[in-house]
């Protein structure tokens with residue numbers, strides 16, 4: 403402890419006396435150190451693990467200030483007073499560095515090591531296995547899209563331990579970025595939305611987007627190839643979603659009225675579908691968008707850090723890996739600094755791309771679920787999907803198709819800019835459910851979207867300030883704060899929908 407204080411104090415003095423005008427050393431810290439030891443302690447606690455990085459920076463600066471280590475030889479010969487001070491200081495730094503671990507372990511907040519015991523068999527269970535574990539019966543359906551992707555659709559046809567029942571209402575649940583059908587069942591009966599809907603009389607279908615754990619196959623493309631991962635949410639909206647909806651209609655009859663419930667990217671693909679293939683506005687009964695993502699002017703997610711590179715697709719592809727957006731690469735760690743060093747989440751959370759990109763809310767987070775969550779997310783997403791989102795951020799939040807650059811856009815779309823999704827063509831009744839602390843779906847953007855919907859049902863804001871993007875799936879209070887309202891909206895939607903559809907006969 404003392405050593406650290408002395409070190410930092412010396413750094414302070416040296417910096418103050420030098421002509422160093424760089425802003426790398428926080429001024430307020432200078433005062434704090436000169437002031438009270440306890441304040442240093444608090445500072446360290448507050449900064450957590452990032453202080454180690456800070457310390458390395460200090461060392462680098464000092465090293466460059468004094469020149470390379472080989473100058474010690476020179477100094478050993480004719481060493482003046484100034485040199486001696488500098489050498490002494492260098493020795494302090496080296497000594498401190500040697501004892502670095504001791505220093506940090508004694509004052510930095512203890513990293514709570516999460517016991518990731520592999521004991522819980524649920525960690526490795528598939529969605530159907532989880533559903534069986536929870537006492538429900540499930541079905542798996544395989545669908546091939548018109549561009550050859552082989553998708554798995556999961557289904558919970560009936561409520562718990564009950565056989566065939568009278569006709570049930572239909573709900574299609576679509577997970578978000580990096581998610582899968584497991585997202586809806588992980589919290590278990592009474593808590594997971596899939597079960598809540600099932601118990602409320604719905605025939606629940608759970609989609610899986612191309613490329614995720616359950617849809618990682620193609621009739622001709624190898625999932626290890628770029629050709630397989632060469633897609634964005636646009637392709638999902640044009641091929642996966644129609645295939646899934648058509649399939650459900652085929653199974654249940656053409657007059658089935660599907661309630662679409664999407665989370666995050668699951669809402670993006672709905673908006674993209676309804677604005678481009680407008681016939682689906684007639685097919686679905688209503689849309690319910692949890693944490694809706696379309697316009698992205700005010701996002702807080704580290705995706706925005708990628709935005710400034712997003713006009714250089716080749717570079718981003720190199721940076722992120724051209725195919726699947728893989729969770730354990732250096733870039734993710736770079737992105738995670740944004741979330742984790744500020745909030746000092748524990749490592750297991752910081753190493754997971756879903757939490758990094760979408761945030762984490764300590765209070766609403768049910769720690770019991772963590773091992774199972776880590777076993778199921780991220781379930782897979784293409785790098786191009788991330789780039790597509792990053793492009794929107796850079797282009798003033800425009801909800802638009804993939805940007806290939808001016809030349810590429812001419813080839814693809816015949817215009818220098820990618821076409822915006824014509825949101826005004828969405829005539830399906832849609833309810834938006836958002837929260838204030840959502841890193842991906844800000845108030846401003848969701849309100850902007852709501853204002854453009856032809857048949858808005860309601861914009862419901864979750865009455866809890868801290869509620870964030872992934873809380874819609876797994877928060878302790880999600881049933882009370884979100885699902886209760888959602889069920890109400892689903893009921894209300896019924897009477898409203900049909901009249902709306904008839905009076906707004908646009909296609």
Ligand SMILES: *[C@@H]1O[C@H](CO)[C@@H](O)[C@H](O)[C@H]1NC(C)=O
Nearest residue numbers: 430433434435436437438441
């Ligand atoms: C010590 O720090 C506190 C708050 O940072 C400040 O108000 C106070 O003036 C400081 N005292 C001295 C002697 O610098």
Ligand SMILES: *[C@@H]1O[C@H](CO)[C@@H](O)[C@H](O)[C@H]1NC(C)=O
Nearest residue numbers: 465469470471472473474475
């Ligand atoms: C310092 O000098 C030694 C030999 O005296 C050499 O091996 C080493 O690479 C030098 N280091 C630097 C940073 O120049």
Ligand SMILES: *[C@@H]1O[C@H](CO)[C@@H](O)[C@H](O)[C@H]1NC(C)=O
Nearest residue numbers: 513514515516517518519520
């Ligand atoms: C983690 O596991 C070890 C040994 O299995 C046990 O001693 C320790 O108390 C556990 N820690 C927590 C926080 O559960």
Ligand SMILES: *[C@@H]1O[C@H](CO)[C@@H](O)[C@H](O)[C@H]1NC(C)=O
Nearest residue numbers: 628629630631632633637814
């Ligand atoms: C990737 O997709 C774009 C358009 O979607 C297409 O022009 C390009 O040829 C594809 N590249 C590969 C390698 O499949």
Ligand SMILES: *[C@@H]1O[C@H](CO)[C@@H](O)[C@H](O)[C@H]1NC(C)=O
Nearest residue numbers: 588589590768769770771878
């Ligand atoms: C947390 O998750 C566990 C396992 O699903 C569940 O038994 C428990 O009730 C949950 N706690 C809260 C507060 O939701």
